Amino acid sequence: MGSNRLWLLLLCALLTATPAVAQTVQTRGAALAQDAQEYARIYSVPLPEAIRRLSAQHDSVPAIDAIAERYRDRLAGISIQHRPDYRFIVYLTGNAPVSQRWVEAGGMRVPVQFRTGAKASRERVVWALTNHQAAIRAAVQSNPSMGVDPRTGELVVIAGSTAVAKAGGAAALDARLTELTGVPVQVRALDQVDRNLGPQGGGRLDGTDPASGKRYRCTSGFLVTDGARTGITTAAHCLDDLSYFDPQRRATPLSFVGQWGWGYHDVQIHAGPAPARPLFFADTARTIQRPVEGQRSKSSTRAGDFVCHRGESTGYSCAEVTLLDFAPAGELCGGFCLPTWVAVAGPTCKQGDSGGPVFSGTTALGIVKGATFRPDGSCAFYFYMSLDYLPTPWSLLVNIPR
Template sequence: MLRHAVAALALVAGTPTIAQDAATVVSGEAALAQDAAEVARVRGIDTAAALRLLRAQAASVAATEWVEGRYRDRLSGISIERDGTVAVLLTGQRPVADGEVRDGDIVVPIRFRTGAAATRTEMLDAIAKYQATIRAMLVRPPAMGVDARRGELVVLIGGGDAAGDTTALRRRIEDMTGVPVRIATTGRPDLDLAGEVVGGSRLIGPDPTTGRRYFCTTGYVVTDGVQTGVVTAAHCPDTLEHVARNGARTPLTFIGQWGWGFHDVQVNTSPAATLPLFHPDAARAVLRPVEAQRSRAGTRVGDMVCHRGESSGYSCAEVEMVDFAPSGDLCGGPCLPTWVAVAGPGCRGGDSGGPVFIGTTAVGILKGGSYRPDGSCVSYYYMSLDYLPDGWRLVRSTPSVPEDRDAVQPAAMSAGP
């Protein structure tokens, strides 16, 4: 049975400038090379192949958005295979010719499969309409999501519920929703990543009820056009101090928190938080500029992303679902299926609020995850930067051109009707 974490608190990459002493700012090429080395280690391939994979991943973003627009009425899911091929699953039996996308010397195949029983829209509508009813069928409120590879609504149930007749449960849910359903077992429900009671962490603050001190990880520097600050998870303490590498502490001013439905984000300001930089490494010896932002729409199952947490350090892993609703009531009630789930093992308590990225492209901030009994991470999930609070935006080191637009344009893609 899986054991899930209990509460989450974290703040560290994208740190105020006072924390950036003796750190080296690296180029976008160097940043991508570092991620490629980690991807190579995780995938068991050579670094050159991993670098080609990450370049192909970026090159195919605009093309997959084009595919989604053209085949929206039939689209069940889009995913990235281990060799970088874009796999498109469609409803119906009318075939679509395979295609490819080119960006310089990069060629990304696009493969179409037909025969799915439901579209992505139909599965998301089923979650929206029947989530409360499905929760009421079970002892513990389940997590739910869309399996983009198989075209199924996935219901992730706890170990206690799994002791019953899951076949009958699946059929009941299928009959009710009208979409294909798969029941999977996760053990206890996901909970936010809890920070341990520690001193001397990168960002610490007291719990207003107990007075105990918790730590978090910063995400990115943001601005509303007047003030500049950092984001972290909404379930961190309101009163926070940033702790620099040299031990210096910077009090941060609490602005607000948004923690319901599709949000888990908090803004704290500081005059020192002005540079669009973040730490990707455990030692905080390196800084990366924020040069681009990737949307949730531009993120696919099978993409590789990396994150930095105050407890777990630095790691890269594969996106498992882009339409994920965590279990329990972690979002001021049931969560919406807007979270992105990523495979472990790189997460620990205290990582919440930390940056999710690839190279110098910002992707999201971490919310929570689940653990095995031995303490290893099964998976984590993050909030896309699409959902920053109204009026706040990412501070970037380059003009505000979405990373997705920098990828190969649809005109460079060839595909059948």
């Protein structure tokens, strides 16, 4: 294998140590159809309906963003409803009613339903979460995870069942934290362990920890550029010295550029020659390469968005966005994390998925940081860093359709 081809495969991410197989570069339509198959399976709808809904999810972003901006002062949250029908729900403060409207997107006429009566705007809840984290941890006497649920307009606090019981139960703790923060709070009892997803568990970016001598692995993500160089992302908590192992198990050391892993960052970049196209593997078997044709910002991400991720331990899977402005439990960000992360429902996440791509169709959203695990080791949800937080001057490398 020539050096240019080797680097191309490396930078396309998520590469395998199994024998090489034929690889297909997906069209935008084929990428949509693959994700729609998962949607159809999960929501028990026909495949054509699933394709229409995911097309509507993508095409509706400008119109829903415009609604969010129009009602910014009253906005408590925006979510997507999948059952019993497909619609957008806009939750507003105050009691002044807003009539239902429709958005033309993806060949569908999707209802936009307005609900009123929220007790606080999203901006106010995010402010409260950001400024009262330490006080909330002290009140709960543990290190809970926290986030904003756009479906209910509440600050969600997820704590262990023992901590909740010691505080008098969820209802009593709801009332106490609501008084403390000045915004509605919902306490959820979940015996959990929040972890960064690596560096271990089956990735194809390998390195040896100089302190322990143990070999660890992570997952690579998207191609990025600083205008002069092309790089590949992974998680900052992975090892600095990583190598790519090709299908013949030949190691190619990567060129470490830098890592950003504090507060709202968990990204590391390795540089290499520019590839022909920005691609990533989007299937478990690593036979399908998907082009990156766009980026979705965190501000345009809604609760209920159906997104997919690809990890070396778990392969390809899709699920709903559950919480925005999420702050994981524990000191996973060089200290406690800021509420900037996005949480996505399980059950698919494992050690080794760290750094992997989160996407919808050919649109890139973020890179996996970590996950919340139940006591039995199952995945409750995972969380990712939005590509909004790529370090300056790095930006996502986007494929220009031919």
